Structures are given as structure tokens and as C-alpha cells.
Amino acid sequence: MRASRKIPIYAIVAAGVITLALPLFLSSTNTEIYVTIGLYTIVVAGLSLLMGFAGQVSLGQAAFYGVGSYTAAILALHGWSPLAALIVAPIATAFLAFLVGLPLLRLKGHALAFGTLAVQLIFLAVIPETASLTGGSIGLSAIPSLRIGPLAMSSGRDYAYLVWIVVVVTLVIARNITRSRPGRGLRAMAASVSGASATGVEVERYKLKDFTLSAAFAGIAGGIYVFFIGYVSPDAFPVVLSIEFVIMVVVGGIGTVSGAFVGAALITVVSQLLTSLGTSPSLPPQLPTVLSLGVYAVILIVILRLLPSGLVGAFSRLWKKAQAASSPVSDFAGDENVAVVSAVGKEEPNEVTLVDEV
Amino acid sequence: MTAFVEYLLTGVARGLVFALLAMGFVLIYRVTRVVNFAQGAFAIFGGLIAYSLLNAGVPHGVSEVLAILAAALIGLVFGIIAIGGDVPLLASLVITIGLSILSEAIAMLVWGTIPITFSGLAGHDFVIFGAFIQRQYLIVLIVSLVVFVALLYGFGRTYFGKAMSACASNPYAARLSGINVKKMGLIAFTLGGALGGLGGVLVTPLSPITYSGDVSLSITGFAAAIVGGLTSPGLAVVGGLVFGIAEQFVAGYWSPSNETAVALALLIVLLLWQAKRAPVGSLE
Numbered sequence: 001m002r003a004s005r006k007i008p009i010y011a012i013v014a015a016g017v018i019t020l021a022l023p024l025f026l027s028s029t030n031t032e033i034y035v036t037i038g039l040y041t042i043v044v045a046g047l048s049l050l051m052g053f054a055g056q057v058s059l060g061q062a063a064f065y066g067v068g069s070y071t072a073a074i075l076a077l078h079g080w081s082p083l084a085a086l087i088v089a090p091i092a093t094a095f096l097a098f099l100v101g102l103p104l105l106r107l108k109g110h111a112l113a114f115g116t117l118a119v120q121l122i123f124l125a126v127i128p129e130t131a132s133l134t135g136g137s138i139g140l141s142a143i144p145s146l147r148i149g150p151l152a153m154s155s156g157r158d159y160a161y162l163v164w165i166v167v168v169v170t171l172v173i174a175r176n177i178t179r180s181r182p183g184r185g186l187r188a189m190a191a192s193v194s195g196a197s198a199t200g201v202e203v204e205r206y207k208l209k210d211f212t213l214s215a216a217f218a219g220i221a222g223g224i225y226v227f228f229i230g231y232v233s234p235d236a237f238p239v240v241l242s243i244e245f246v247i248m249v250v251v252g253g254i255g256t257v258s259g260a261f262v263g264a265a266l267i268t269v270v271s272q273l274l275t276s277l278g279t280s281p282s283l284p285p286q287l288p289t290v291l292s293l294g295v296y297a298v299i300l301i302v303i304l305r306l307l308p309s310g311l312v313g314a315f316s317r318l319w320k321k322a323q324a325a326s327s328p329v330s331d332f333a334g335d336e337n338v339a340v341v342s343a344v345g346k347e348e349p350n351e352v353t354l355v356d357e358v
Numbered sequence: 359m360t361a362f363v364e365y366l367l368t369g370v371a372r373g374l375v376f377a378l379l380a381m382g383f384v385l386i387y388r389v390t391r392v393v394n395f396a397q398g399a400f401a402i403f404g405g406l407i408a409y410s411l412l413n414a415g416v417p418h419g420v421s422e423v424l425a426i427l428a429a430a431l432i433g434l435v436f437g438i439i440a441i442g443g444d445v446p447l448l449a450s451l452v453i454t455i456g457l458s459i460l461s462e463a464i465a466m467l468v469w470g471t472i473p474i475t476f477s478g479l480a481g482h483d484f485v486i487f488g489a490f491i492q493r494q495y496l497i498v499l500i501v502s503l504v505v506f507v508a509l510l511y512g513f514g515r516t517y518f519g520k521a522m523s524a525c526a527s528n529p530y531a532a533r534l535s536g537i538n539v540k541k542m543g544l545i546a547f548t549l550g551g552a553l554g555g556l557g558g559v560l561v562t563p564l565s566p567i568t569y570s571g572d573v574s575l576s577i578t579g580f581a582a583a584i585v586g587g588l589t590s591p592g593l594a595v596v597g598g599l600v601f602g603i604a605e606q607f608v609a610g611y612w613s614p615s616n617e618t619a620v621a622l623a624l625l626i627v628l629l630l631w632q633a634k635r636a637p638v639g640s641l642e
Binding site: 055057103104107111117122125239240254286297298300 | 395439446453456457463471577580584622626630
């Protein structure tokens with residue numbers, strides 16, 4: 001309702017038409033990238049909510065993505081219908097996150113970041129040891145393709161549509177949350193934890209819900225991924241993927257819904273470029289890793305130092321300036337979210353948080 | 359008995375190295391409230407730089423000291439990048455994650471991917487209860503004990519240490535009484551870098567390091583620091599010792615491949631224990 005007032009209708013229609021039309025023209029490699037961008041957008045939307053509202057970082061999103069994948073794969077291989085397996089994937093992932101978050105979110109000092117990194121490392125250590133169930137380091141293959149009612153999904157194009165439907169659903173959920181009562185509570189929390197709890201926001205419960213939801217988003221994306229690829233192995237969920245998700249959030253803009261897509265798309269393309277750049281035969285073998293780690297680090301640091309509200313935030317500020325200069329016709333979509341970011345990022349002086357602690 | 363003594367002593371030595379890293383965490387967290395993800399990178403740089411200096415013919419002692427100074431400088435630079443200017447807390451934390459992967463990229467570019475080690479101070483192994491102990495372990499023990507005593511004395515007795523504690527307990531009041539909190543934060547990062555560098559210099563002769571070793575060092579150091587709730591330097595030392603000894607016993611009596619898994623499980627248990635102690639609704 002408010003969303004439709006904020007975003008001009010032609011923009012929504014244009015975005016919809018482009019999204020639907022693109023898969024018709026893409027080669028199979030590009031379709032894979034297109035699906036990947038969609039999947040990462042889902043993960044990043046969840047992580048962005050966590051970072052923007054709960055003010056916490058998770059370095060285990062790739063593990064949650066992996067848990068979603070393995071849950072769907074194992075169930076589908078054990079005779080479950082793929083659709084049921086896909087539905088259970090985010091639930092199982094959310095449950096795991098709930099168990100992890102319940103104690104960790106009570107701790108100060110960003111224990112969640114290290115706790116989730118531990119989860120990620122444990123996930124990578126456990127998979128090879130449980131070969132009978134998970135296929136070990138070789139992985140699981142011959143995963144049946146998804147079937148929704150009479151609709152069997154076999155081509156990449158089918159998955160491209162499915163992914164983008166889920167993207168829209170998750171983004172709408174994310175948007176609604178940022179505008180609902182819990183969303184306002186979370187936003188108050190981002191500005192001042194003690195202020196929020198003093199006015200009756202159940203800080204701990206909201207943080208936990210936020211974290212659980214972010215894991216569920218990663219879980220559903222992982223579930224779709226496994227049916228799309230038809231194969232799963234632990235190599236697909238390295239620690240650096242978790243860091244990539246954090247970078248995508250930062251690039252798009254912490255706490256913005258539209259930033260999730262911008263960050264996911266940009267970083268996915270950048271990582272594709274880096275891979276193709278670094279793998280020329282004449283170059284030393286460790287160059288791709290050096291290049292990608294270095295580029296990621298520089299992107300992360302530069303954005304946080306120079307554009308703390310991300311690309312979407314920076315762009316919408318420019319847009320608003322231009323609008324104010326000419327005539328104030330329409331408002332930019334990311335506007336309200338940018339306010340959140342500035343609450344998280346700028347207006348909140350560090351001292352206040354610190355004094356609160358005493 | 360022989361094996362037990364050996365595992366115990368090597369565990370204590372490794373634990374002291376973890377404790378040095380944990381002290382760095384505590385120091386930086388107390389003053390800036392930033393959990394510094396790049397803590398393990400200081401140790402990696404310390405070890406790698408000492409290795410290069412030794413290879414270039416710089417004598418023992420001088421190389422190690424220079425490497426520690428270099429790590430301190432890296433700490434200062436990281437501090438400026440992470441907390442210089444007006445950066446919110448969450449952004450500082452994420453910047454340290456960026457610095458940690460940047461360190462990996464630099465270390466890989468300069469020193470490659472092969473594990474690197476150098477011989478510690480030459481000398482015979484000595485025997486305690488029939489267990490052969492390398493002399494390096496003795497050095498680790500003495501050096502880190504001296505450092506811990508100096509740090510605890512420095513915190514408690516000197517004006518500078520008290521100013522740091524003031525920043526930790528109430529930065530606002532500290533600022534009102536004329537303490538430059540930002541500068542204290544940068545000093546904390548520098549000291550944290552030096553402590554990490556010292557840990558790296560001490561541990562490299564005992565177990566080879568690679569460019570990617572910083573993650574496990576960071577996570578173990580953090581785990582040790584969490585024993586003291588990230589704010590108590592004394593308990594951080596205890597935490598380091600617990601992790602070092604547990605790691606050696608698991609590797610010795612069970613299997614070395616379970617080392618990391620046990621450390622991680624121990625971390626989770628510690629976090630749970632700390633969470634149980636934390637008051638409901640504790641503030642960020």
C-alpha cells in the first residue's frame with residue numbers, strides 16, 4: 001500500500017517485464033548466473049535485516065545456505081516429494097539458527113559473529129565425517145528435479161522464474177517486516193538498544209526472530225539451489241562465501257531491501273569477472289585467490305569508510321538532491337530504508353552506545 | 359606419565375600464545391568495544407616477517423623484535439582504518455573482517471602458500487619426568503609470563519593504564535576528564551598488534567604457519583578472551599591455557615584431526631556458559 005505509493009507504478013512494471021523476459025534470451029551459463037544472483041539476493045535480504053536491525057553480523061550464512069541445500073537434497077533422495085523437501089529446508093535451517101542464536105544473542109561484544117563462524121567451520125568439518133548421510137566430501141548427486149503439482153521443472157529457465165518469484169516474496173516479507181510493529185521495534189533497537197528496551201521493545205526476542213528469519217531465507221535459497229544444480233558438495237559453501245554475503249549487504253546498503261539485489265548482483269558479477277581474469281594459464285596458481293580476497297577486502301573497507309549507507313543509499317541521496325533541485329514529483333523507493341541506515345550508520349554516535357553500557 | 363607431562367607442557371606453551379592473542383582482544387575491546395577480527399593476522403605477520411628477516415641474515419633477537427614492532431605498526435594502521443574518524447561500531451567490526459581477508463591476500467602474495475617456520479633459539483632439549491621438551495617452550499613460558507606481569511602492572515599502577523581503564527568503564531566520563539578516547543583506542547590497537555606479533559614470533563618455531571592460519575588463531579584467541587567476558591585480562595590468560603592444554607590432550611590422546619573440532623565445540627560451550635551468566639536483556 002505504502003510501497004505502491006512510493007515506487008512509481010511504471011518502474012514496477014518495467015522491472016517485472018525485464019525480470020520475466022531476461023531468461024528467454026540468456027545462454028545457459030548466463031542463466032546460471034541469473035539464478036545465482038536471485039538466490040544470493042534472498043540470502044542477502046535476510047542478512048541485511050540482521051545487520052541493519054539487530055546490529056549483528058553472521059559469518060555463517062553460507063553454512064545456513066548449505067544446511068538448506070543438504071536438508072532438501074537428503075529428504076528428496078529419501079523418497080520425499082521435492083516440493084515438501086524444499087518447504088522443510090528453510091524450517092530446519094531456521095530451527096538450527098534458533099538454537100544457535102538463543103544463547104549467543106544474549107552476549108555482548110558481537111559473539112554472534114564468532115559463534116556463527118564456528119557454526120560454519122563445524123558444518124564444513126561435519127560433512128566429510130558423515131559420508132553415509134551426506135555423501136562426505138564427494139557430495140550427493142542425482143537429486144531429482146523439482147515438481148510443483150503437474151509442473152516438472154527441468155530447464156534453467158524454469159528455475160530462473162521460480163527463484164525470482166521467491167525473491168519477490170522474500171523482499172515483500174522483508175519490506176513488510178521493516179514497516180510492521182516488530183520492524184519499528186527493531187529500528188528503535190538499531191538506534192539505541194537501551195532506549196528501545198526502556199520503551200517496551202523485547203530486544204532479545206526481536207533479535208532472535210530476526211536472526212532466525214535470516215537463516216530461513218538462506219535455507220530456502222539453498223533448497224532451490226540444490227534442485228537447480230542437482231548436486232551438492234561441501235565445496236559450494238566455503239567460509240569466503242559467508243564473507244561475500246556480508247560484502248553484498250555492505251555494498252547494497254545495510255538494512256535496505258533494494259540494496260540486497262544491488263549488492264548480490266554486483267558482487268556476483270565481480271566474482272565471475274575475477275574468476276575468469278585469474279585463471280589464465282600464464283598466471284601463477286594462487287593469483288585468483290589473492291585477487292578475489294584483495295578485491296573483496298578493498299570493496300568492503302572502501303564502502304564502509306566512504307559510503308556507509310551503501311550504493312543504494314548514496315544513489316538515493318543523489319536522486320533526492322536532483323529532485324529537490326527540479327521539482328519534488330516522486331519519492332525514491334529506498335528512501336525509508338535509507339533513514340534506517342542513517343539511524344544505524346550515522347546519526348547514532350558511538351559514545352551513546354558506550355555510555356549506555358555503564 | 360611421560361606423555362602426560364609432554365602434552366601438559368606443550369599445551370601450556372601453546373596456551374600462553376593463545377593468551378597473548380586473547381589479551382590483544384581484551385585490550386582492544388575494553389577501550390573501543392570493537393571485537394577485532396584481524397587479531398590473528400597480527401600473529402601471522404609477526405611470524406612471517408621474523409622468518410624473512412632471519413633469512414636475510416638478521417640475527418636472532420633483533421629479527422624477532424623488529425617483527426614485533428612491525429606487527430605493532432600494522433596494528434596502528436588497522437586501528438586507523440577501523441576506528442579512525444567517525445565510524446559506527448558495527449562498521450568497525452565488519453572493517454576488521456575486511457582487514458583480516460586483506461591480510462590473507464597480502465601474506466599469500468608475499469610469502470606464498472607453503473607453511474613457513476624458522477628454528478627458535480638453538481639449544482638442547484631438556485628432560486622433565488622423562489619427557490623431552492624443546493627449549494623454545496621454555497622461552498615461550500618466560501617471555502609471556504614477563505609480558506603478562508608487565509601488562510597487569512601497567513594496567514593497575516601507571517597513569518596510562520588507569521586512563522585506559524577509564525576509557526573502558528566510561529568513555530564519556532573519560533573524555534570529560536581530558537582523556538583522548540580515540541587516541542587510547544589507537545594505542546590499544548597498536549599494543550594489540552604487538553601482542554599478536556609476539557604470539558606469532560613465539561609460535562612459528564613450534565608449529566609452521568601459513569597465510570590462512572589467522573582464522574583459527576583469531577577464533578581461539580577470541581574463545582580464550584570470552585572466558586573473561588572479553589574484559590578481564592587475567593581470565594583471558596586462564597582461557598588461553600585451557601584451550602592450549604585441551605588442544606594438546608585431544609591431539610595426543612585422541613587424534614590431531616579432532617583438534618579444531620574440539621576447540622570449536624569448547625568455544626560453543628563457553629559461549630553457552632557465558633550466556634547463562636549474562637543478565638537477561640544485557641545491552642549491546
